[in-house]
Amino acid sequence: MKVNSLFTALFLLISCNALADCFEKEYKEIQMTVCTINASREVPIMLFKDSEGKPYKNVFGALKNSKENISFLMNAGMYHSDLSPVGLYIEKGVLLQKISKNEGPGNFHLMPNGVFYIHRNEDESYSYHIKTTIDYIKENPSPYFATQSGPMLVINDTIHPKFIKGSDSRFVRNGVGVSATSEVYFVKSKAPINFYDFATFFKDELKTPNALYFDGKISTLYAPPFKTESTWFSVGPMVGAAIK
Structure with missing residues (x-):
């Protein structure tokens, strides 16, 4: 009964949400799911802890416990064992985790x-903006939302210098890119892909001069009408959109 009740509640939550602005695109024989934020009907959100100060843990936890009417959601940066962000995290202008300058x-x-950040x-x-950590510290902006992650995928139209073309290190991955006109693209691969090809997708297909890696293996995406993927993995910060 408890399981049935949980899935009934989740179905009702999902069915009440408008469909996200997402599409699928094949790249090097791998399907990519790409989501954008529709400014006319959606606002960006970042979520980490609920009203009781407990991490949402996963997409289902956010859907069940957040007050937001969520249209899509994905994990947004690396985290410690207690799910707290490894690096900078700002939510609604409030600094919850300081920026990391450590190697x-x-x-x-x-x-x-x-750092991916939102004004x-x-x-x-x-x-929407993406800066290297060094440039973010130099510019010292005051964002409404921010999350730090790594590595950068694309830096001023250049692929990260440590990525290896043809590398056999392949995982399901997700990340974010921002175009020259501040259009934002959240991407999750549906199959394993190496860093070089994932970065090239942002640079050549989405035309984003800057892009940032969020994570791999545990990459999670809730984006109706597409099948929700990897929802039971524990994640820390999440990013997405909510209906206005």
Whole structure:
């Protein structure tokens, strides 16, 4: 009964949401799911903890416990065992985790890493930005939302210098890119892909001069009408959109 009740509640939540602005595109024989934010009916959101201060843990937790009418959602950066962000995290202008300038192992520290951040403008519109961590610190903006992750995928129209063309290190991956006109693209591969090809998809297919990696293996995407993927993986920060 509890399982049936849970899925009934989730179905009702999902059915009440408008469909996300998402599409699928094949690249090097791999399907990519790409989502954008429709400024006329959606606003960007970042979620980490609920009203009781507990991490949502996964997409289903966010759908069930968030007050937002969520249209799509994906994981948005690396996290510690307690699900807290590894790097900078700002939610609705509130700093919840300081920026990390540390070097270390793993993808987060494959320098340069970077920050995806969102400005809320005076007219209540939003603009989207990606900077390397060094450039973000130099510019010191005051974003409404921000998440730090790594590595950068594309840096000023250049593929990350440490990526290897033809690498056999392949995982399901997700990330974000921002175009020269501040259009934002959230992408999840539906099959394993290497860093070089994933970055090239942003650069050549989506024409984003800057793009940032969020994570791999646990990459999660809720984006009706597409099948929700990897929803039971525990994740830390999440990013997406909510109906106005």
